[in-house]
Structure formats: C-alpha cells, structure tokens
C-alpha cells in the first residue's frame with residue numbers, strides 16, 4: 001500500500017537516533033535528462049550501477065562484499081546532488097542521507113544505521129571532506145575537527161568496509177574538495193567509481209539552453225548562446241546557467257543572447 005502510494009516518487013530518509021525516518025514528503029522522481037552532465041557521464045554512472053545491481057553472483061563467487069562506492073567531486077552547483085536524485089529515481093531506489101558532521105553520531109550508531117538502511121536505497125554521504133581532516137593536516141587542524149565530530153575516521157572506514165548485505169548496497173559520497181580527502185577513504189573497495197563533475201562545456205550549455213527554450217529557432221539560438229558564454233572564458237556552473245534562464249523566463253531570445261555577462265553577476 002505504502003509502496004504503491006510512493007510509486008514514481010523518491011523518498012529521502014535521514015537518521016533519527018538509531019532509525020531512518022522519511023524526511024519531508026516523497027519527491028517526484030527527477031528525470032535523468034533534466035540533469036545535464038558532460039556528454040556520456042550520466043549514462044556511464046547509470047550503466048555501472050545497473051551492472052552492479054544485476055550481478056550479485058559475480059561478487060559472492062569471488063568472496064567480494066556486495067557493495068559499490070561512488071565519489072562525485074567538483075565545484076558547487078554542477079549537479080552532483082541533482083544527479084544522485086535522478087539516478088535514484090531511475091533505479092527505483094530511495095536515498096538515505098547521512099551528515100557525518102552531526103554531533104552525537106558515534107561510530108556505533110553509524111555502523112548500526114548502515115546495517116539497517118531501508119532496502120533499495122542509496123546511502124548518500126554529502127560533503128565528505130567537511131567531516132574529517134586529512135592525514136596531511138597539522139595537529140591543530142586535526143584537534144579542531146575532532147572537537148566537532150563524534151564519528152572517527154577509522155570508524156567510518158570500518159563502517160564502509162562493513163557495509164554489505166545480501167542486496168546491492170550503493171554508497172555515494174560527494175565533495176567539492178577531492179584534495180582534502182584522505183587517500184584511505186577513496187581507495188578501491190571504498191570508492192570504486194570516481195568522477196569529476198565539472199563546470200559546463202560548450203555542448204552542455206547548448207543542452208541547458210534547449211531544456212529551457214523551445215521552438216524552431218531554439219537550436220540556432222542554443223549554439224549562439226553557448227558560443228557567447230564560452231567566449232567569455234570564465235567557469236560557469238549549470239546552477240548559474242539555470243539562474244540566468246530563470247531570470248530571463250519571459251525575455252525574448254535576443255535578450256537572452258545579449259545579456260550573457262550577467263550570468264556571473266546574478267548572485
């Protein structure tokens with residue numbers, strides 16, 4: 001009954017005490033095509049997940065824990081979280097979001113939560129860099145981090161290694177700062193698939209344009225727009241492009257094409 005009710009929806013869970021609780025209302029699945037990543041990337045990650053989900057035997061026969069870790073890294077506003085939402089929808093999975101910086105989240109609680117995560121759900125550890133210091137940090141930096149956290153770095157590694165179940169266990173981590181992560185965290189087995197989710201290239205800008213503007217001239221305008229934006233030679237995130245198109249919701253194509261400088265000033 002509950003399952004039927006949530007068909008076509010993605011449920012987000014957060015940890016409350018030692019349980020997972022739905023957070024907010026179930027969200028309508030985000031269509032994959034609404035997240036514009038570099039050509040082929042969205043499909044590559046999806047394919048990898050499907051291949052993983054479809055082949056439990058490959059893991060059991062080789063004595064490998066049946067889990068797969070993904071790390072999406074890159075600048076803010078480029079679609080890491082949006083993609084994971086869309087992917088969950090596509091796989092018909094829900095999402096369990098864990099904030100590792102949360103006070104009161106002990107190693108034991110983390111371990112317990114990972115072992116009782118609802119079936120068919122992606123475990124999402126966002127901004128993983130914020131939770132721990134790297135081994136390269138100074139003792140003062142380390143002490144500051146440790147004062148803030150209850151989950152220890154070795155506790156997290158143990159939990160990740162222990163995350164295994166009879167069903168496929170998919171863990172996604174995101175960060176804006178790959179260089180801040182300890183290499184132990186991102187070694188194969190903990191992170192099996194690592195991808196940089198970058199600022200927009202010209203082709204992505206064209207596709208973003210075509211998501212917002214339709215009609216006969218849209219293809220031509222999308223090319224012109226993408227050329228103009230890339231000619232400015234500044235990094236631009238899909239979030240910035242989206243903000244610009246929202247600002248120009250009722251503008252003529254001419255206005256959209258001539259005002260491109262304001263992409264970087266719209267706040």
Ligand SMILES: Nc1ncnc2c1ncn2[C@@H]1O[C@H](COP(=O)(O)OP(=O)(O)OP(=O)(O)O)[C@@H](O)[C@H]1O
Nearest residue numbers: 034035036037075076077078079080081082238239
């Ligand atoms: N690649 C994209 N395609 C379409 N929309 C995007 C894309 N990237 C970002 N957006 C839009 O920008 C907003 C922020 O995106 P999102 O939270 O997914 O970025 P993020 O990379 O996870 O950022 P952060 O690192 O700050 O968490 C969302 O409203 C989303 O719709």
